[in-house]
Structure formats: C-alpha cells, structure tokens
Amino acid sequence: MRSKSVAPVPRRPSPSPARSHPAPENGGSTDSCRVRVAVRVRPKNSEELAHGADFDSCVELQPESKRLKLKKNNWSCESYKFDEVFSENASQKRVYEVVAKPVVESVLEGYNGTVMAYGQTGTGKTYTVGRLGKHDPSERGIMVRALKHIISSMSFETDRVAISYLQLYLESVQDLLAPEKTNIPIVEDAKTGEVSLPGAAIVEIKDLEHVFQLLQIGEANRHASNTKMNTESSRSHAILIIHLQRSSRIKEENSCSLSNDTHDIFPDDLPLVLKSKLLIVDLAGSERIDKSGSEGHMIEEAKFINLSLTSLGKCINALAENSPHIPTRDSKLTRILRDSFGGTARTSLVVTIGPSSRHYSETSSTILFGQRAMKVVNTIKLKEEVDYENLYKKMEREVDQLTSEMERQQKLIKSEKILVDKKLKETERSFHDLRVTSSMQIENLEKEKCQLESAVQKLMQDLEEEKCQKNLLSEQIIGLEKLLSENKQQQQLENLSKTKILTDTTKEHEKEMGELLRQLEEERCCSSSMKDHMSILQQQLCDAQSSVQLQETMARDLEKKLTKVTEEFTSQVQSLKQTISELISEKEVIYEELKSTQEKVQQEIWQRQGLEDQILRLKQTTSDNYAEESKTSCGMVRSGSGLGNAAFVSKSGKLRETGTISKIFEEVGLPNVLALLKSEDLDVQIHAVKVVANLAAEDINQERIVEEGGLDALLSLLETSENTTIHRVTAGAIANLAMNGLNQGVIMSKGGARLLANVASKTDDPQTLRMVAGAIANLCGNEKLHLMLKQDGGIKALLGMFRSGHADVIAQIARGIANFAKCESRVISQGHRKGRSLLIEEGVLTWMVANSTRFSASTRRHIELTFCHLAQNDGNTCDIIASGGIKELLRISRESPREDARNLAKKALDSNPAFLKEVQ
Numbered sequence: 001m002r003s004k005s006v007a008p009v010p011r012r013p014s015p016s017p018a019r020s021h022p023a024p025e026n027g028g029s030t031d032s033c034r035v036r037v038a039v040r041v042r043p044k045n046s047e048e049l050a051h052g053a054d055f056d057s058c059v060e061l062q063p064e065s066k067r068l069k070l071k072k073n074n075w076s077c078e079s080y081k082f083d084e085v086f087s088e089n090a091s092q093k094r095v096y097e098v099v100a101k102p103v104v105e106s107v108l109e110g111y112n113g114t115v116m117a118y119g120q121t122g123t124g125k126t127y128t129v130g131r132l133g134k135h136d137p138s139e140r141g142i143m144v145r146a147l148k149h150i151i152s153s154m155s156f157e158t159d160r161v162a163i164s165y166l167q168l169y170l171e172s173v174q175d176l177l178a179p180e181k182t183n184i185p186i187v188e189d190a191k192t193g194e195v196s197l198p199g200a201a202i203v204e205i206k207d208l209e210h211v212f213q214l215l216q217i218g219e220a221n222r223h224a225s226n227t228k229m230n231t232e233s234s235r236s237h238a239i240l241i242i243h244l245q246r247s248s249r250i251k252e253e254n255s256c257s258l259s260n261d262t263h264d265i266f267p268d269d270l271p272l273v274l275k276s277k278l279l280i281v282d283l284a285g286s287e288r289i290d291k292s293g294s295e296g297h298m299i300e301e302a303k304f305i306n307l308s309l310t311s312l313g314k315c316i317n318a319l320a321e322n323s324p325h326i327p328t329r330d331s332k333l334t335r336i337l338r339d340s341f342g343g344t345a346r347t348s349l350v351v352t353i354g355p356s357s358r359h360y361s362e363t364s365s366t367i368l369f370g371q372r373a374m375k376v377v378n379t380i381k382l383k384e385e386v387d388y389e390n391l392y393k394k395m396e397r398e399v400d401q402l403t404s405e406m407e408r409q410q411k412l413i414k415s416e417k418i419l420v421d422k423k424l425k426e427t428e429r430s431f432h433d434l435r436v437t438s439s440m441q442i443e444n445l446e447k448e449k450c451q452l453e454s455a456v457q458k459l460m461q462d463l464e465e466e467k468c469q470k471n472l473l474s475e476q477i478i479g480l481e482k483l484l485s486e487n488k489q490q491q492q493l494e495n496l497s498k499t500k501i502l503t504d505t506t507k508e509h510e511k512e513m514g515e516l517l518r519q520l521e522e523e524r525c526c527s528s529s530m531k532d533h534m535s536i537l538q539q540q541l542c543d544a545q546s547s548v549q550l551q552e553t554m555a556r557d558l559e560k561k562l563t564k565v566t567e568e569f570t571s572q573v574q575s576l577k578q579t580i581s582e583l584i585s586e587k588e589v590i591y592e593e594l595k596s597t598q599e600k601v602q603q604e605i606w607q608r609q610g611l612e613d614q615i616l617r618l619k620q621t622t623s624d625n626y627a628e629e630s631k632t633s634c635g636m637v638r639s640g641s642g643l644g645n646a647a648f649v650s651k652s653g654k655l656r657e658t659g660t661i662s663k664i665f666e667e668v669g670l671p672n673v674l675a676l677l678k679s680e681d682l683d684v685q686i687h688a689v690k691v692v693a694n695l696a697a698e699d700i701n702q703e704r705i706v707e708e709g710g711l712d713a714l715l716s717l718l719e720t721s722e723n724t725t726i727h728r729v730t731a732g733a734i735a736n737l738a739m740n741g742l743n744q745g746v747i748m749s750k751g752g753a754r755l756l757a758n759v760a761s762k763t764d765d766p767q768t769l770r771m772v773a774g775a776i777a778n779l780c781g782n783e784k785l786h787l788m789l790k791q792d793g794g795i796k797a798l799l800g801m802f803r804s805g806h807a808d809v810i811a812q813i814a815r816g817i818a819n820f821a822k823c824e825s826r827v828i829s830q831g832h833r834k835g836r837s838l839l840i841e842e843g844v845l846t847w848m849v850a851n852s853t854r855f856s857a858s859t860r861r862h863i864e865l866t867f868c869h870l871a872q873n874d875g876n877t878c879d880i881i882a883s884g885g886i887k888e889l890l891r892i893s894r895e896s897p898r899e900d901a902r903n904l905a906k907k908a909l910d911s912n913p914a915f916l917k918e919v920q
C-alpha cells in the first residue's frame with residue numbers, strides 16, 4: 001500500500017455541471033461531464049486513389065471552428081460541430097492527446113473512463129485505437145499510449161495496474177488473453193450499477209514490454225477476416241479494461257484530498273484506495289453486407305455486429321433525449337458499456353469516417369451517431385474505498401501483537417504466582433520449625449523448674465527435721481542440767497547428814513554424771529556437726545534458690561525471646577498475608593485486563609472475519625475479482641497422476657488464501673461457516689460455499705465437513721438453489737469431498753449422484769459441467785458404489801456432459817470412465833463379480849468408438865486405458881468385437897505412448913481366444 005513518500009493523487013478542477021445529478025451516496029465526489037466526441041477522417045486508400053472522381057471526397061473539415069461539412073451532392077451540404085476534427089494528416093500522438101489523454105488523467109485521479117472508436121468498417125478504428133507500433137512509436141494507437149502514460153504516472157510500490165482484454169463475438173464474451181474462456185458472464189451490481197466480467201483474466205502489468213506481449217496475444221486471438229471493405233476487418237468488438245488501484249490517503253498528509261463526507265464515513269486511520277477502470281473499445285465496423293461482400297458465416301457475424309451497434313445507437317438516442325427508459329439490456333455490448341454512456345465514467349468517443357462520397361450514407365449515419373453521443377452527460381464519480389487488504393494485514397499484525405502480549409502477561413503472572421507460592425511455603429516451614437523448637441525449649445525449662453522446686457522443697461524438709469532434732473537435744477540438755485543442779489543441792493544436804501552414804505552415792509553420782517557429761521559432749525558434737533550440716537544445707541538452699549532465680553530469669557528471658565519471635569513471626573505472617581492479598585488483587589486486575597484483552601482479541605477476530613467477508617464480496621463484485629475467477633477458471637491444482645482423484649480449488653495465489661481461510665475457519669469454527677450456507681443473502685451464501693469448497697480441498701477437513709453436516713447443506717443447495725454460481729461452486733465442493741473414500745459412500749447414500757446428474761442436465765456452463773463431471777469421476781473410483789452410481793443416473797449424466805464439447809469437461813468424463821473401468825476390472829478379476837460391464841450397458845463402448853477422433857491427447861490416454869480394462873473381462877468380448885474395438889486394441893498395443901496401456905492391450909489380445917481369432 002501507499003508509503004508516506006508518495007504524493008497524494010492530485011485533484012483536477014471539476015468541470016461545470018451541465019445537468020443536475022443526485023448527490024453521492026458513498027462519500028465519493030461527483031461531477032457532470034458530457035461525452036466528448038471527435039471525428040477522424042481516414043486518408044484515401046489505394047482503391048479510392050485509383051478510382052479518382054468516382055471516389056470524390058464528400059467531407060470537408062474546418063479545423064479552426066471544429067466543424068465538418070458533409071456534401072450530399074454539389075448543391076446540398078450539412079455542417080456539424082464536434083469537440084475536435086482530425087484531418088487525414090492528423091498524427092496518432094495528437095489524436096491521443098486530444099481524445100484519450102484527458103480521460104487517462106481522470107482515470108489516474110480515480111474516476112472511471114471510456115475511450116471508444118466508432119465508425120464504418122475500414123475507416124480506421126483499429127488503426128486509431130489498437131495499433132501497436134512496436135517498432136515505430138509514432139504509429140502507436142490509444143491502447144499502447146494510454147498504458148504507457150499510466151505506467152509512467154504511477155508508483156509500483158503503492159499502486160497497481162492490471163488489464164483484461166476481451167472480445168464480444170457473436171454475442172459471446174471471450175477472453176483474448178485466455179481464449180479458452182468463452183461465454184464470460186456480465187454481472188451488474190444491483191446497488192452500484194457497476195459492471196464486471198467475472199472469469200476474465202486480470203493480468204497485472206509490469207512494464208511496456210509486457211503490455212506489447214499481452215496486446216499481441218490479444219490481437220492474435222481476435223476474430224478478423226478479409227472483406228471487400230477491409231483486408232483485415234475486425235469481426236468482433238475488442239474491449240481492453242485497464243484496472244487501476246491507487247492509494248489515496250495517508251492520515252497526516254492528505255486530509256485535504258478527501259471530501260468531508262468521506263471523512264465522516266472512513267475514520268482517519270483507515271487506509272483508502274481509489275479504484276478506477278479505463279475501457280478502451282475498438283468496435284467492429286458497421287457494414288452493409290452487399291458492400292462488404294460478406295458470405296456464409298460472415299453474414300452471421302455482420303448481423304451480430306450490426307445488431308449490437310444498433311442497440312448501442314438506441315441507447316445513445318434515449319440518453320440524448322433524456323428518455324426515462326434506456327434499453328441497455330438489449331445487447332451485451334450495451335450492458336458492458338452501461339457505465340460509459342449515462343454512467344459514472346468520463347467518456348471520449350472518436351468517430352472514424354472515410355472520405356469517399358461512395359459511402360455518403362454510412363458516413364452520414366456515423367456523424368449523426370457522434371452528434372447524438374455529444375448530448376449524453378455522465379455523472380463522473382470518485383470511488384474511494386477502504387483498502388481492505390491492507391487493513392486486513394494491519395489488523396492481523398495487531399491481533400498477533402495482542403496475542404503475544406497476552407501470552408507474555410500470562411507467563412509473567414504464572415511465574416509470579418510460582419514465586420509467591422514458594423515464598424509462602426518457605427515462611428510456613430520456618431514458622432513451623434520455630435514453633436517446634438520454642439515449645440521444646442519451654443518444655444525443657446518447665447522440667448528443670450520442677451526438678452529445682454522439688455530439690456528446694458526436700459532441702460527445706462531436711463532443714464526442718466534438723467531444727468526439731470536440735471530443739472529436742474537442747475531440751476534434753478536443759479533437763480539434765482536441771483537434774484544435775486538438783487542432785488548437787490541434794491548431795492550437799494545429804495553430805496551433812498550422811499557422810500558415808502554420801503561418799504558412795506557421790507561416787508555413783510559422779511559416775512552417772514561423767515556418763516551424762518560424755519553424753520552431753522556427744523550431743524554437743526552432734527549438735528555442732530548438725531549446725532555445720534545445716535549451714536551447708538542453708539548454703540545449698542541459698543545456691544538452689546539463686547539457681548532457681550537464675551533459671552527463672554532465663555525462663556523469663558526465653559519467654560521474652562519467644563514473645564518477640566512470635567511477634568516478629570506474626571508481623572511477618574501479616575506482611576506476607578498483605579503481600580499475598582496484594583498479589584491476589586494484582587492478579588485479579590491482570591485477569592481483568594486479560595479478560596478485556598481476550599474480548600478485544602475476539603472482537604478483532606470477528607471484525608477481521610467481517611472485513612474479510614467484505615473483501616471477498618468486494619473482490620467478487622469488482623472486475624479484479626479473484627474469487628470469481630478462481631471459481632470459473634479453477635483448474636486442478638492437485639491432480640493425482642493417472643486415474644487419481646482431483647481437487648477443485650483456485651489457481652495460483654488462492655492456495656495462500658486457502659491457508660488464511662483455514663486459519664479463520666479455525667477461529668470462526670466450522671459450524672459457523674456451515675451455518676452461512678443457509679444464509680438468506682445470496683452473496684453470503686456464495687461466499688460461504690466458496691470457503692467450504694476451498695476447505696474441502698484439504699484432506700484434513702474432508703471428513704469433518706461431512707460429519708458436521710456440511711455435505712447435507714451442500715446437497716440441499718444443489719437441490720434447491722437456482723443460482724448457477726452456487727451450482728458450480730457446490731459441485732466443486734462435493735467433488736473435493738468425494739476425493740475421500742469414506743465420504744464417497746455417504747455422498748451416494750444421500751442421493752449425491754442423482755442431484756449432480758440433475759444439475760448436469762440443466763446447465764450448459766462448461767465450468768459447472770467440469771465440476772459435476774469431476775465429482776462423478778471421483779465417485780467412479782469406488783467399486784462398491786458402481787451399481788448405485790448407474791442406478792442413480794450418474795454414468796448417463798457423465799457421458800451426457802460430452803455435449804458441451806469443452807476439453808476440460810471431456811477430460812473429466814474420460815477420467816471418470818477410466819476410473820470406473822479400472823475398478824470394475826479389478827473386482828471381476830478377483831472373482832467378486834461376473835458378466836458384462838455396467839459401463840458397456842450404459843453405452844460407453846459405442847460412445848468411445850464414435851467419438852474417438854474428438855479426444856485430445858491427454859483424454860485419449862484415459863480412453864485407451866478404459867478400452868484395455870474393459871478388454872480384460874471375458875463378459876465384454878462380444879461387445880468389443882461387435883463395436884469394432886479390436887482395431888482400437890491393436891492400435892493401442894502398438895502405438896499407445898503409455899507402456900502400461902500397451903501391455904494391457906497385448907495381454908487382452910493374447911489371452912482371449914476370440915480376440916486372437918478375430919485378429920487372424
């Protein structure tokens with residue numbers, strides 16, 4: 001698409017309006033513009049020069065006043081004013097500059113244009129328009145000059161130019177660049193009135209050399225004959241369509257290049273393109289059959305030419321007179337030129353006349369035609385469109401970016417979650433460890449405390465006991481001392497009275513006293529050792545108490561530590577909880593973002609799908625329509641060798657699109673695509689069938705499409721639709737599905753062969769017949785279905801399609817019967833079946849012998865193989881002999897380019913005694 005360095009397409013001042021016209025509907029700007037008409041007089045040819053006075057000139061030009069005088073005879077003449085008059089000396093360059101250049105410039109600005117030559121046969125239309133002048137540039141006609149002008153004015157980086165070259169011959173449109181394409185339909189868009197020729201080749205132009213090559217091909221394919229009036233008389237109308245697509249807007253630089261309406265319709269960031277078409281038309285010459293000397297087939301040609309020119313004249317008359325009804329539908333020529341006269345194109349007409357008075361009446365009617373055409377006013381209209389291809393690519397890029405961003409964010413969240421989970425687990429583990437160790441420590445401390453307390457208690461008890469014993473001893477000592485003093489007093493009293501007894505008693509008492517003293521001494525010793533022991537015990541108690549105090553302090557410290565650790569842990573847990581909740585809320589936000597991104601992506605996908613639908617629809621309705629082309633010109637991209645199946649998909653370039661379709665199909669889903677097959681809108685339906693047909697060309701989709709009900713929908717379309725395009729593409733889709741062995745039985749059981757036969761009986765469109773024949777040919781490759789195929793009329797329909805005479809259709813028929821014969825011969829050789837071939841019962845043998853000369857070389861190979869396979873079956877011997885097939889078998893055994901065919905034919909001839917006898 002357009003790069004910023006490319007200047008916006010320049011604007012021309014609008015011509016002044018000549019007639020009021022409706023306001024634009026799609027944002028394009030419109031102007032009224034009258035058809036410009038110039039007249040060109042051909043120099044006298046050799047015959048006219050030779051006959052002198054007989055061929056006196058009836059034309060006189062007045063170039064200054066742009067007038068032409070037409071002399072009827074010496075006393076009567078008429079004068080006509082044109083936009084320009086060219087004498088016989090006017091150069092090709094000048095004619096181009098006056099007639100065509102303004103139209104080409106207008107086309108470069110985005111308007112449609114038409115340049116057309118009209119005139120009697122032999123007056124120089126082809127010379128003016130179609131002359132190539134490859135070696136003499138001064139000779140070049142309008143076609144070459146216009147293309148050279150366009151190529152030099154556009155940028156190949158951002159713009160595209162392509163051509164279609166067609167001829168209208170015997171009311172049939174034929175492609176001059178691909179002459180096998182005949183009967184090309186003319187499609188008119190009901191809404192825009194735009195005319196397109198789907199199926200016509202559109203070839204992108206590279207350079208002038210390429211232009212010469214293509215125009216030469218077209219020239220070689222154009223119908224021309226030698227008539228009395230012109231040795232190289234064109235027998236068809238040639239139409240060169242130049243398709244031009246130019247980028248029209250870059251957001252910043254060209255806001256001035258668009259009308260306000262356009263801005264309202266297309267947002268600033270949409271890429272826009274200007275699409276325009278230039279039709280250069282070289283009409284076949286009008287002729288009087290008596291003068292041109294046309295005979296036989298040429299009379300037929302002349303009738304068609306005159307008929308279409310008459311209907312063009314009627315349309316011009318009706319337009320010139322502002323008639324409410326313009327009979328454009330009367331001929332294909334007027335349908336193709338619908339936009340050129342009274343439409344949206346800027347149109348220039350050059351009318352060519354001969355100078356000779358012998359052709360006064362033809363010259364006069366040509367001039368009147370030109371005069372009337374000058375009254376026609378077109379409404380030229382700028383057609384600005386969204387460049388969906390570019391937009392699609394842009395959106396695809398954006399979706400990719402969004403998807404990768406989404407994936408990146410998902411990965412980020414995942415890794416963050418793993419990190420948080422890990423952290424949480426670690427914290428839980430350390431908290432648990434801490435709890436276990438602290439509870440163990442507390443337990444130990446408790447135990448120690450209990451042990452110390454019981455030790456202190458025991459010491460206190462011991463101390464108490466010691467104290468009691470000491471008291472007891474003190475009391476005993478006091479009692480003894482008291483006793484001693486009483487004894488002393490008694491002794492003193494007794495001493496006075498009883499001296500002897502006293503001595504004895506004193507001795508005894510002294511003894512007792514000694515004993516008591518000793519006991520007292522012992523008691524004292526014991527008491528002092530008890531005191532020592534007690535002081536030791538007291539010391540021990542003190543120690544124990546201080547140890548208890550120490551332990552208590554330690555326990556308190558530990559408790560404090562534990563409280564601190566617990567607090568720290570609690571705060572850690574809290575902060576972790578905080579982090580987790582933050583992470584969770586962050587996660588929720590990211591999830592929300594992801595959700596909205598996913599929704600956005602989904603929307604983008606739907607939008608993209610919608611846009612693609614529109615692109616395809618637009619492609620279909622414009623003449624650079626690839627989809628339609630692919631449909632009508634579809635070839636066998638993937639055709640198996642020999643008798644293999646054939647997939648019906650579009651030509652090169654469409655495989656890439658199939659890839660995109662598969663991608664979208666994955667995103668949109670098969671049920672949604674299949675649902676579109678039942679759409680009310682025919683365009684959508686056609687597009688959906690095309691998508692399904694493309695998908696069905698891929699092996700991996702074939703079974704799924706049938707499982708999801710796609711086959712039912714296709715068969716129902718085949719049965720109910722009246723539309724030829726639907727028939728053609730649906731048959732192609734079924735042909736693709738029929739490549740799959742499993743699908744073949746399903747297609748047959750659902751009446752597929754009967755429906756295909758029905759379509760074949762109703763149409764003459766070679767492309768549709770090719771699809772139908774291809775589908776039946778694929779079904780022929782399954783021996784289990786042979787009987788049903790015959791009963792459902794499949795074989796009859798296959799042979800019946802031969803009537804089209806189209807090489808591609810015949811190739812499919814031949815492939816089908818060869819498939820059938822091969823499988824049948826295998827089944828018979830394995831002993832699973834006996835008797836006459838089902839193909840022979842349907843008259844294949846007679847058909848092959850009768851048409852043997854009409855087959856192309858490649859088709860002939862299939863036919864040869866069919867002969868050989870049929871000849872392997874004894875049940876067919878009589879039929880082969882009766883139909884004269886022996887001769888054909890002999891020929892194949894000697895001359896066939898295929899070794900397998902030669903061997904098969906020899907084998908059949910050598911092994912069958914009836915054949916041997918016949919040969920001898």
Ligand SMILES: Nc1ncnc2c1ncn2[C@@H]1O[C@H](COP(=O)(O)OP(=O)(O)OP(=O)(O)O)[C@@H](O)[C@H]1O
Nearest residue numbers: 042043121122123124125126127230233234284285
């Ligand atoms: N302006 C001209 N200068 C020189 N030769 C001319 C000129 N116009 C036509 N001729 C010659 O006259 C002959 C007939 O011209 P041409 O084939 O272009 O006619 P035509 O109108 O296309 O005829 P038809 O309708 O039968 O195809 C050709 O030989 C051509 O070279």
